[in-house]
Every structure is written in structure tokens, then in C-alpha cells.
Amino acid sequence: MNIFRLAGDMTHLLSILVLLLKIYATKSCSGISRKTQELYAIVFMARYLDLFTDFISVYNTFMKLIFIASSLAIVWCMRFHPVVRRSYDRELDTFRYFFLVGASFALALVWHDKFTLQEVFWAFSIYLEAVAILPQLVLLQRSGNVDNLTGQYVFFLGAYRAFYILNWIYRYMTEPRFTRWIAGISGVVQTALYADFFYYYFISWKNNSKLKLPA
């Protein structure tokens, strides 16, 4: 564990807490893409299959369980909570996300560390995570306004990916034989998507105008 990875994990946790706080405090999920949240639930369940086979540390196991439980809780709230579900922007959240799941799985079948069930699902989860934010960005683009908590949620998610890139650079330099091509390249793609969003978020915030992402 190095400081960059810890900072990445903490900002990731913070992003989820911000989202839960928004839903709990406002009893509303407007501006949140349920499709993105469902993709994250799939990402964590596919990636953490190793909970059954490998023990790394108490911290590692605890965080994995937190990520699985919190993502399922958010999806549950948006689908079934009697008050929260009414504010779901169903007509704006129309991204065809099965395409992302299919493409990520197809890529995992051809590019993985080992052709085993666990490794293919791990690679699948990495590719899917890289693009899981897309339905959320499309929803924000359509609704045209981003409330502070939703903006902070996406900001912390972006910070988490940026810290992980620093972590990989650090490990590459300090650990012999450390390479993470799959996670590294996917991580750069994912961080670029967030950086792009923040560029337009910042511009619209500075001009005090509606968010306008390029189509």
C-alpha cells in the first residue's frame, strides 16, 4: 500500500458517500444515472469473485464488501425506495448500456492475463468500469444542470482514477516486475473521460451557464 493507492481508495469511498448522502438528505436521485450505478454494481461483483479464493488483507476484504454493498444499496434505492424512485430521470437515462456490457465482455475474452473464469471476469470489470460513467455523462448533458453533490460525486470518482495512475507509476518504479497493462491503459481512458467532463463542467460553472457537453 502506498499513499497514492490509499488516497485513490479514500476518494473512491468518498464519492460513494457523497452519493448516498445526496440520496438520503434530499430523498431524491434526480441527476443520477441508474444505468451507471447498475454498471458499477456489475463491475464490483465481477471483479471481486476473488473474495471466495484469495485473502489479501482485512482492509482489502472490507473495502470490497463495502463497494459491493453500497453499489447494490444505491441501485435498490433508485429502483424500489418508495420516495427516492419517483425522482429518477427515467426519460433522460436512455443510454443503451447493454452495448457497453457486451463490448467489455468481448474485449475481456480476447485480452486478459489468463484464460480462466476469474481472470476474464476481472478484465471485463476493468473495461466496464472505464466506460461505466458514460450513461451518467449523457444524463447530465441532457438535463443541462449539475447540482453540487452530483458534481462532487463525479469529481471524487475522477480523483480516484487519477490517484490510481500515480499509484501504478509509483509501483512500476519501486516494485521489480510490476506491470499492469490492462488496468493501466483502461485507467487512462477512464480518467480522460472524467477530465473531459470536468473541463466542460468548469467552463459552465465559470460562465454561470448550463452545462453543455459536446454531442
Next chain:
Amino acid sequence: SSSTDVKDEL
């Protein structure tokens, strides 16, 4: 190579 070692990241 270590790319196929146990995945120790989240």
C-alpha cells in the same frame, strides 16, 4: 510476470 499475480488492488 507479476501481471498474473494475485490482484491486490481494489
